[in-house]
Amino acid sequence: MIIRSSTIKNAGVQDFSADVKRKSDYTINFFLIGFFLCGMILATFYDTWLVAVAVGGICLAAYYSTKLLLPTSDLYQYVLGAVFGVFMAQYIYQMHGLFEMHFIAFIGSAMLITYQNWRLQLPLAIVVIVHHALFAWLQYSGVERIYFTQLEYMSLQTFVIHAFLACVIFFICGLWAYQFRAFSRRHIEQSYEIGRLQEEERKKEQLMRAEAEIRELNESLETKVRDRTAQLETVNKELEAFSYSVAHDLRAPLRVINGFSRMVLKMEENKISKVSFENLHIIMKNAAQMGRLIDDLLDFSRLGRAAIEVKQVDMADIVQSVIKDLQNGEQLTIPEIRINELADAKCDPILMRQVWANLISNAVKYSRKKDSPLIEIGTSRRNGMNTYYVKDNGAGFNMEFYDKLFAVFQRLHKVTEYEGTGVGLALVQRIITKHHGKVWADGEIDKGATFYFSLPN
Amino acid sequence: MDKDQVDILLVEDNPYEARLTLMSLEEQNISSNIHHVDDGAEALDFIFAKGNYADRNPENTPRMILLDLNMPKIGGLEVLRRIKADERTKSIPIVILSSSREDSDLVTSYMLGVNSYVVKPVEFDTFTKAISDIGSYWMMLNESTVLFLLAKSKMHKA
Incomplete structure (x- = not known):
């Protein structure tokens, strides 16, 4: 019973997770395409078409290929986290280090909350930190055509504060994702508990109804048994009365037949023919036989009643x-x-x-x-x-x-x-x-x- | 027949059975003053000198009663009960002649104080034997007639 209810509960959580995933995936489609198109629009500013098409295309390809190849795995969501980071890097590059493009990472971070999985923040954070460190280093090393920031004061201290604040945001978003998941789980478990209690209540009611029915049946059965017993007793009494009258009414005429035949035989012994003598004997013998039959039958029926x-x-x-x-x-x-x-x-x-x-x-x-x-x-x-x-x-x-x-x-x-x-x-x-x-x-x-x-x- | 001087009262509703019983008694040489009544009501009238028998002297009770059980109006058991309940008649010996082999009748009869209970058998030989037993019983009751009856019986056989 407990095992069954817990499996039901788990199934409920799974159902819910699948639902969250489906809805989130659906929304993400628009965002990814929007990000890609955004790249196209940004390309018009500094003529970065190649970057917009190539990097944006690779991002979409990475995301959708993972999703198609491993549909049961969550890996594509981690890929998505990384893709958001890459889009941020792409936009920064396309806008030649325009500082506000760093915020794109936070849009991605907020978007990932929808999956209610705090771990998804990790690939994003890694990509952002790696990108920032690598590009900052490259830019300040004087490598050409590397755009990280237009700020003049991007010292190590600024960079550390920047990275720290970004991580705080990722952390908060991760926390939110975690909280959401915990809340959903609790909510599902509670609704299943309520459902279980309702089911139990329903079963209890059913049981009580069944018990009441059985009780009613038993009562009617008892009445029936009483009625039948009364009927049987009546029939038995009738049978006894019948036996009694059989005993009396059938035996009396037989006795008379037998007795008078005997009288005739005795009184007319010398006068009647041999045939008549034999016939009278037959009459007497048969009357006597019938008497025995009746007596035996009465014994037999009396035995049925005797304890x-x-x-x-x-x-x-x-x-x-x-x-x-x-x-x-x-x-x-x-x-x-x-x-x-x-x-x-x-x-x-x-x-x-x-x-x-x-x-x-x-x-x-x-x-x-x-x-x-x-x-x-x-x-x-x-x-x-x-x-x-x-x-x-x-x-x-x-x-x-x-x-x-x-x-x-x-x-x-x-x-x-x-x-x-x-x-x-x-x-x-x-x-x-x-x-x-x-x-x-x-x-x-x-x-x-x-x-x-x-x-x- | 002198209604006041009755030795044996036979209470039997079936006339053929009554005739058979009377003939058997006769065969046993018991033909002393026997009176036959058809049912229980008449039997009670006779014994207590009522109705048709109002002119009888109730002091002269029969010396023995042969009583059938199953009769219309008043049954044998009821007749037995009334006779045994009355101080004047309770000492009259009563022999039940019954067709019924029901144990309940036998038990009731003995509880009511019957002196003897005979189940009438179908076979005549057995029936005559039963009647002869009643005859012996009668003779014991009536010692004064024994010698006479024995003498008569011997004469008959000779």
């Missing part, structure tokens, strides 16, 4: 008690069940019992037609999670229909082959999902199936 209570659970204990219940129940013969090591788990014991009961009774059901049915139960560790499995060597299933395996009311076998409602595995999946676990299976027709589930530790 789970997680505790440390002894899985081996649950599995033993499930198998005991199966043996005591109306199930047919229970095949050999091999129970390997079963790791404890953190889960809801009541729901987990349901999972084991469904998986084990499935294994019993689908393997009972085998000559030597075998069921294996155990735990294995996979990816840091305990994975439980129930494996049987029964009817198995086609992996092509895997998608339907855990879906509600979806079955891969006919009711006449294997009884059931198609809710058991859906229930298992729902319970395991509620525990943030995973359930999957693999199987092959007539080779058996293995059901796995894993629970987070």
Whole structure:
């Protein structure tokens, strides 16, 4: 941030310097041409045309060639300083030592301030001093056609005072150039600082606006969440009411159908035909099946609403008690069940019992037609999670229909082959999902199936 | 039927279910004085001798009530609450016969002081078993009739 602002500031100073240079260069063009033309006019006094054209021409050539050849350098400005000195010397010469022509140096000196660089005074001062010393010496040595001054009293003392005063003027002009530059720099830096502060202020305002917007959004989001939750609660209540009426209203007529069929069967046992006897049985069986479907569906939907209570659970204990219940129940013969090591788990014991009961009774059901049915139960560790499995060597299933395996009311076998409602595995999946676990299976027709589930530790 | 001498009051709005229950009770040889009413309002009228039953003697409360939960006008839970709230009737044993397996109904019923809660199963065999349990319960209540019923039952089986 600081680096960036300082580079911006430097760029600003550079821009300003370029601007000063451009404007000064522009003005200088007129002055140089004016100086050259001045030389031409002065040539008319003492017939110094050669000097006016040659020296003035060399000056212009020196200035413009440097400027063209080295456009990025400031060298041409130093050349300009020297050129101003040379023009002064030229005019003095052209006017045969007319003293007032010495002031031309001061015009040049003042002109150079425009570049705001005190060093430019140096070449001018050097040229002036060298010229004065050389020409003064030559003139007083008696060399002909050398014009430095028409004054009679140009002693060394006068010369020193003359040179000193000239240097003072150069110094003052240099000082001014220096001051100008310093002032401009300060001014630019300040305006950039102000700009930066304004930018900061603007950004702060933007940030505050954005924050206010976010706050508003959050508030509206909260309202939305509240509204949605209320809606969901309403829907959930409606669903509960629906389940309740399903339970009552659908089960009652089924009970009546089943009950009266049974009554007829019992009272007319000896009078009805064999076909009617079978038909009545079919009626009763289907009514009972529908009753189971409704009950299972209600269990399934109730589970969706139930909260789970997680505790440390002894899985081996649950599995033993499930198998005991199966043996005591109306199930047919229970095949050999091999129970390997079963790791404890953190889960809801009541729901987990349901999972084991469904998986084990499935294994019993689908393997009972085998000559030597075998069921294996155990735990294995996979990816840091305990994975439980129930494996049987029964009817198995086609992996092509895997998608339907855990879906509600979806079955891969006919009711006449294997009884059931198609809710058991859906229930298992729902319970395991509620525990943030995973359930999957693999199987092959007539080779058996293995059901796995894993629970987070 | 003598309205004053009722042993079992059956409160059930579905006539077929009522008939089924009555037949099952009969099958269990419990055919003592049973009265059937169609809804909760009528049940309360009967018990507290009001409305159509104003001529009944309210002292002669039924000895057991079989109560359905889901009924029009006044539901089973409300009937249960009113009976258990009244000093004269709160000791009558009440068995809820419900189609609902909702836990909330079960909990509410027990909180209101129900004596037994039976979920009516779809399968008739299970249903008759439930009714037979009620029968045993009834026999325990009514020891004086036990011997008679047992004798009758033996005779029937023979």
